[in-house]
C-alpha cells in the first residue's frame with residue numbers, strides 16, 4: 612500500500628489518506644500541537660475524542676526536558692504521553708532560529724545556541740535532529756532547517772536555502788526509527804527564485820513528504836498566500852504537502868485551496884489561554900462584559916464538551932477568575948472548531964464543493980481575520 616494517496620481533487624485542493632505505522636490519517640488534516648508532550652490542559656483521550664488524528668511533539672523542548680533518551684527508555688513518546696495515534700515531531704529548527712537571541716553561531720555543520728532551560732550551550736546538527744526523533748519514536752520526523760527571519764537580506768536568505776538543502780541531504784542518510792517517515796522542509800521566504808530553488812532541491816531528495824517552512828512568520832499575508840499557491844504546485848503531487856504553522860480559519864482554507872494536505876498551529880490552544888473562543892463568526896473574547904449574562908453556548912452549532920454543557924456567562928466567569936476549567940473548556944472548543952473546519956473542507960473537496968465551502972466560511976467570518 613502506498614504511503615500517501617490522493618483520493619479526490621477539487622481544483623488544486625486534495626482529499627487523501629496518509630498511512631503510518633500507527634494508523635491512517637485522512638487529509639487535509641489539522642495537527643494539534645503538543646510541544647512538551649502535552650496538548651496544553653487536555654488529556655490525550657480528550658484530544659482523540661475531539662477528532663484529532665495526529666499531534667505534534669517538539670524535538671527542541673523534549674531533548675532538553677525531560678530528555679529524548681529518557682523518553683526512549685520509557686518506551687518512546689507515544690507510551691510516555693499515552694497517545695497511541697500518529698505523532699509528527701518537528702526538528703527543532705524553528706525553535707532554535709525563532710529564539711534568535713540564544714544563537715551563538717550558525718555554520719555549515721549545524722547551529723550552536725544556549726538552550727532556554729538552563730542557558731547551557733548546545734548544538735543541533737541534522738544527524739542529532741534525526742537521532743532525537745528516532746529516540747522519540749515519532750511516526751513522521753522533520754529535517755533540521757535554517758529558518759531565517761522574515762526581514763533578512765537576500766544573501767542571508769540564499770545562505771539559509773543552501774544550508775537547508777545540505778542539512779536535508781545529510782539527515783536523509785542518518786538512521787531513523789522503524790517505520791518512521793521523514794519529511795523535507797523548503798525555505799526561501801517569499802523570494803520567488805529562492806523559494807522555487809529550495810522547493811525543487813528538497814523535492815529532489817525524495818523524502819516521504821515535503822513541507823513549506825519559513826512562512827507565516829510575520830511577512831505580508833497576501834504575499835504568503837500567493838507564494839503558497841505556486842510553491843505547493845511545485846511540490847510532488849504524489850506526496851503529502853505540509854504547511855508549517857497555520858491555524859486560523861482563513862489561513863487553513865487558503866492553504867487547502869493551494870493543495871496543502873497537512874498543517875499545524877498553536878493558535879487554537881494559545882487563543883484559549885488568552886480567554887478567547889474561535890467561532891464561525893470570529894473570535895469571542897470572553898472577558899468582554901457583554902457575555903456576563905449570556906446563557907448561550909460559545910457556538911450553538913458546536914458539539915464540543917464546552918458548548919454542549921456550559922454557557923458563555925459561566926466560561927467568562929471561569930476565565931475572569933483564572934480557573935483552570937475555563938482554559939480547558941476553551942481549549943476543547945477551539946480545537947474542535949479547527950478540526951471541524953478542516954474535516955468540513957475534506958468533505959467539501961470530496962463532493963466538489965470546496966470553493967463554495969470556503970466562500971461561505973469566509974463570509975461568516977465577520978469579526979476577526
Ligand SMILES: [Zn+2]
Nearest residue numbers: 913915918944
Ligand atoms: Zn464548542
